[in-house]
Amino acid sequence: MTDIRRLAEHLNISIGTVSRALNNRPGVHPETRSRVLQAATELGYVANASGRSLRRGATNTIGFVIETGSPANQAGDNFFYIVTDAMHESLAERGYDLVILPCHSADDPVEYLARLVARGIVDALVITATRVQDQRIALLAKSAMPFLTLGRSETPGEYPWIDLDFHDVARRSVAELVALGHRRIAVALPEKDVNLGQHYRSGYLAGLQAAGLPVDPDLILRVATSEEGGYDFGRQLAALPHRPTAALLCSEATTVGLYGALRNNGIAPGTDVSIITFRENPQLRFLDPAPACFRTSLPELGQEMARAVLDLLGNNGDQARRNHKLWPMTFVPGASVAPPGS
Amino acid sequence: MTDIRRLAEHLNISIGTVSRALNNRPGVHPETRSRVLQAATELGYVANASGRSLRRGATNTIGFVIETGSPANQAGDNFFYIVTDAMHESLAERGYDLVILPCHSADDPVEYLARLVARGIVDALVITATRVQDQRIALLAKSAMPFLTLGRSETPGEYPWIDLDFHDVARRSVAELVALGHRRIAVALPEKDVNLGQHYRSGYLAGLQAAGLPVDPDLILRVATSEEGGYDFGRQLAALPHRPTAALLCSEATTVGLYGALRNNGIAPGTDVSIITFRENPQLRFLDPAPACFRTSLPELGQEMARAVLDLLGNNGDQARRNHKLWPMTFVPGASVAPPGS
């Protein structure tokens, strides 16, 4: 709670010198500097953030926006905690802090962002769960706030993104199943405006085409990204007159629900219907049969995101806005996949 | 990005009047006020947070601290998103904002808090995952920062807390099992310094005592709060010479792992070993057999927490520091519980 003035008085020197010493500015006698640093530690002095930001015109803080009201965020495991943990650590090495900015259910995400930008509490923003047409991106692109999106979008403009390679995951999943003899493969897609669904769908279609398989619209379903959504998907598959022998999930959150629905309808996951889900996580590992899925290092993803954001704030910010990164994932076989009719 | 000066110039009035109009201060001509408000909306003016905080000495922001490096937070579902979502909404009604402050793996939680307090970016803090002896509480109690803990602690001092009633949940769980004829009931506790473990343990012991059952130390195990921890627990139970007929979990995150370990050892969850876990969540609902557990409304918990924090910042802050609330939970029967040897 001490301010810089009291610290200076305590040391009998001017606040200017104290400030220079604390901020590693040149032109301070080494002995003075060490006295200042020691006194700061003793008195628990930390610069007041408002004063510093006001003067510097920057907060040295990155905001990571999460819509806490979204069912997709309330389901599943704590993807974001792992990503932000690593991202935060990388940012800290460069003197930046990270805060998670939750946008609550009753608030409008676009207005929330507009307020954030104007209030100036962060130097850059990360937004997640991008839509095909995303007003948040349109807003940010018009503003002067540097931002990174986790997920692509068809919203026009030049902005940096990092995205998991949903296309390749889906394509690869189909290929794995086809190699075992599957020919009727269902897929659960999210709501239409969720951008990852576009890519997952295109990968699925590419996989079918590569195998010379026809597209059956009955096998392409849209469900909520939640346990309930997975259950829905399973029920709908069970009700199909000509049941598929395999199913793909573009979100691991739906896996448990799908297993439950199949079992409740007398269908054995893995035996009657092969399943490949999206991202490996600890919960999946103990499901029976263990689901085939895709692995990636979330800490590495967080580090990459930190790098991308820091690039935006560096000297080559303009160039950094053209940074695009497709994040690869590797297939993890599982007992949930078997030849059809086995 | 407009500042108040430009807004005032645009309207040809002084910044003092603009400020008064925007902050609903008395003594502004109604017409002037409406002109100001309209111009603010048009130009997208929002007060700069640093300037305002510096002047007011308050940020109107509440910080919710989460240790993103903790395995317990990386496991399980998004408990905190649901709580903070409701809390945020309640706070917003009273003009407060909420930010989630992640403390990353490589950072020391106590130092992190000390920095937060000194930087003055929030008016109050919420800390979670309390320890039996919690240095964070000791630090905050010494500071002038109002704070609320989600979870109790034996750390001395007068501070407000809200805690789920772990004692009663454990006691009730034992009673349910005893009523069905169980006499050997195992329990998985977290590491010793995790405060909720103390209460869960005391409730477990109270339950045994009420039923006149002996305490078998072999049945009281400590495991990590994660899927792996649950798996560990199951393996250890399977290896016991005199196997229990029931098992209690003080964290739902361990449930899937326990099911997996039992099955891998030829033990049927629900039939061979009855299971009661902690908090109901969507993932559990689709496990087979569905685990008995305890239900509570996380949105209501979030609202209660918002109230507790706002009380701290109100006129009766001193009295509010004595607010303690034990949060009740209700039993949800499940197929994971059956009479022993059934």
Add this chain to the structure above:
DNA sequence: CTGTTAGCGCCTTCAC
């Protein structure tokens, strides 16, 4: 190497 001073954006007191 150190002290002094201006001003970041805002709100509030005082004067009118």
Add this chain to the structure above:
DNA sequence: GTGAAGGCGCTAACAG
């Protein structure tokens, strides 16, 4: 009902 001015805590530019 409105304008002018000071100062919240800090850093950077300028004197010395």
